[in-house]
Amino acid sequence: MPRGNLETIYPRALLLSYVRREMDRRHYGSAFGAMRKHRINMNLLYDHNPNCFLESLESVINQLESVTNINLFLSDLKDEDVTRTMYPGWSVDPSSQNAVVGKVDRVCDALRKQLEASDCYKFMLSILMTHVKKTKPELEEALLKIRILHDGQTEPGRLSPEDALKFLTVIVDVNQLYDVALGMYDLKLVLMVAEKSQKDPKEYLPFLNGLRKMGDYEKYQIDCHLKRYSRALEHITRCGDEMFEECLQLIRTQALYSAALELLKQDVVKCKRVAAAYGEYLVESDRLEDAGLVLYRYGHLDASLGVFEKSGCWRLAFAVAFQLKLPKSEIMRLARSLSDFLKGRQKYGEAAQVLCGYASDPEEAIVCLIAGSLWEDCLRLIHTYERPDLIETHLHPGLLEGFNSLESSINAWRDQFHRHRERLMVVREEKAQAKERLRALADGDVREQSGLPESDLCSDTSSVTGQSLRSSSYSRSSARSSKNRRKAERKKHRLKEGSPHEETALLEAVGELWSAAHRTRHDVSTLVRMLVLYGYDVEASSLQRTLGSCLDQMDSHKEHIWLPQATQSVETGPWMTSNAIAAAVTYSIQTSAPNMTDIACKMPDTETLQWKLTLLEH
Secondary structure (H helix, E strand, C coil), X not given: CCCCCCCCCCCHHHHHHHHHHHHHCCCHHHHHHHHHHCCCCCCHHHHCCHHHHHHCHHHHHHHXXXXXXXXXXXXXXXXXXXXXXXXXXXXXXXCCCCCCCCHHHHHHHHHHHHHHHHHCCCXXXXXXXXXXXXXXXXXXXXXXXXXXXXXXXXXXXXCCHHHHHHHHHHHCXXXXXXXXXXXXXXXXXXXXXXXXXXXXXXXXXXXXXXXXXXXXXXXXXXXXXXXXXXXXXXXXXXXXXXXXXXXXXXXXXXXXXXXXXXXXXXXXXXHHHHHHHHHHHHHHCCCHHHHHHHHHHCCCHHHHHHHHHHHCCHHHHHXXXXXXXXXXXXXXXXXXXXXXXXXXXXXXXXXXXXXXXXXXXXXXXXXXXXXXXXXXXXXXXXXXXXXXXXXXHHHHHHHHXXXXXXXXXHHHHHHHHHHHHHHHHHHHHHHHHHXXXXXXXXHCCHHHXXXXXXHHHHHHHHHHHHHHHXXXXXXXXXXXXXXXXXHHHHHHXXXXXXXXXXXXXXXXXXXXXXXXXXXXXXXXXHHHHHHHHCCCHHHHHHHHHHHHHHHHHHHHHXXXXXXXXXXXXXXXXXXXXXXXXXXXXXXXXXXXXXXXXXXXXXXXXXXXXXXXXXXXXX
């Protein structure tokens, strides 16, 4: 009785067992045939036993026989161990160390070496394939081999360069091949590739006709066309003085200043012109100090002086000024300009150095030191330049002004500290009371404590919960953008009563006041000593007492402000209603304690400093 068509089935497990057995026997030809027929990944040929495969390359080539089979194997290669990914149950030889990284390059290099040793003409397409398949395709090497084929003698049955190039254009984008051939400066090769492409001869022939004489300038044009500007610079610098303007234009447009200075270091004149352009570029980029150094190094002293003056590098500026032998009037003008620059950046000590050393104006230097509260340096200059009259006219008023300024600042810090501390205690108390109300809601005692019907409380809780969850959902979605994330971060530091992050903002504000008060100890210590020196004992004692009282008050409250980090959890159980659970979760999200590991919420570090003057302690 006829039974219809009979079909043969190939169970995958049995098939893989057969392939494994054949490869163990080094029968790569039969294993490859089964893998090709049943579409098993060709990486298994190598991944099964990499060391054995590489040792048996000559046998592998002989068994695979045809270029088509070798190319099929190469086209499947990838940096992946398929015995662990596609076929995880595969038993691998434990003695084989299969390194996935660089696998494709390793196989291509070894296989190409063996193919070239066997018959480079017969396996030319496979050799080309090994170049193209690498992680960084070696297209220049592949085209070079085609050029060798073109230059060699053609024999019957041997692969023609046209066929080799046709194969290469199938596996590589022809436009990319055209650019690579052009970058090899080989016009014959470029024409061969262009003829295999879909390019209109009108597109490339005019350009190529201008490159018949392949000199440095033609190579420069090619590199500019391919946007290889560093190599273009190398070629244009060899084209002589008549092309230097074009070279300088390339340097400016592509910002190749450092490379140009290195290539032209033997030509002093050209180096100076490049350095001048480099200095202009650095000034425009607001890198003034770098610009001054470059200009000075290559002999542009006048330009470097202007840049050093503009950047405030006063030591280098005066070094250049004296090197240029500028007149005294110009030196004094420079000193005034630099001192104004330094004072604008609150570098009063350096500004005083400039005024004394180069402007011959100790009085202005003393005024500058008083503005910077550098009292001891001020006294030193007064007696160095024998100007005791400045003690009454400048130093005493400056000391009293400094006393008033510091004392008012300390009092303001103390008052702000207490306001923020009291508000912090209120915020924490409100959170504690809210937690108690939630716990009471869970126990069913809310009605007696609040005097509200349970339905009203649950309704109010549900309303708050819904609103909070909607707000939380909105904040999560909007915080996806960096702008909104920055905005949300700023809200954490906003001192607004009732905000969810008010406690964090208060801790940060209190920490800043703590740090400011402790930082001012050195300034107070210096000023107190100067006040005592000139008989202002009342002011000195008042200032020392004010700061000491402020620091003592801050220190007495630190344990109540910076608490140890506490873990929060939401209590749930079968006794809680759904509204109670929702309210507890919502409140936990809204009023979670600030993270004490955050640097803004930590107690600021302070160094021990002996700042008090014992003469005033009685």
